[in-house]
Amino acid sequence: EDQVTQSPEALRLQEGESSSLNCSYTVSGLRGLFWYRQDPGKGPEFLFTLYSAGEEKEKERLKATLTKKESFLHITAPKPEDSATYLCAVQATTKAAGNKLTFGGGTRVLVKP
């Protein structure tokens, strides 16, 4: 069974204090690993897709990396507007039909000014 575990559950940062979020996964065959951002009371918003170990993607202060067992979301010099819950999800090759995703529990990030 596909599993996704995110850590930590919650993260409090000072503005400018860089940190990393972890997403560990077990999947029969990885088709893609997805990162989403979710603001309170809203639906998840797509950030990145990673497909193979060693791949990296960046968007503003966010950088996502991928290994064979985990992914990291690095937040560099965060600002208060980066406060959100960050969700990780995997898509397995065996479940490619319908592009189904298995989500982790998320990491709630709070950036204080």
Add this chain to the structure above:
Amino acid sequence: NAGVTQTPKFRILKIGQSMTLQCTQDMNHNYMYWYRQDPGMGLKLIYYSVGAGITDKGEVPNGYNVSRSTTEDFPLRLELAAPSQTSVYFCASSPHSGGAENEQFFGPGTRLTVL
């Protein structure tokens, strides 16, 4: 494009009542999904559809039903509501692509409370 829209935004049901959560997308996506998100938890797939007339169960389908008569609409039906169905429900859609970019686009959610 409005993207994925959901109605209602909030609803309170009594135990045993029924209701339909509406979901519409205007992106001409073949794939549509229903998830539930419990407090502090990730999203769990309830049902999904790969096209009009085709639906299949996800991880947690018990107590729910779906239909897909058009590409745009994917309603979720709750029969005999139970307190365990108190949750936030998200609808999503994604394009059918044989390639790599197949991200899901989410609606704003429906917050349901069953008392």
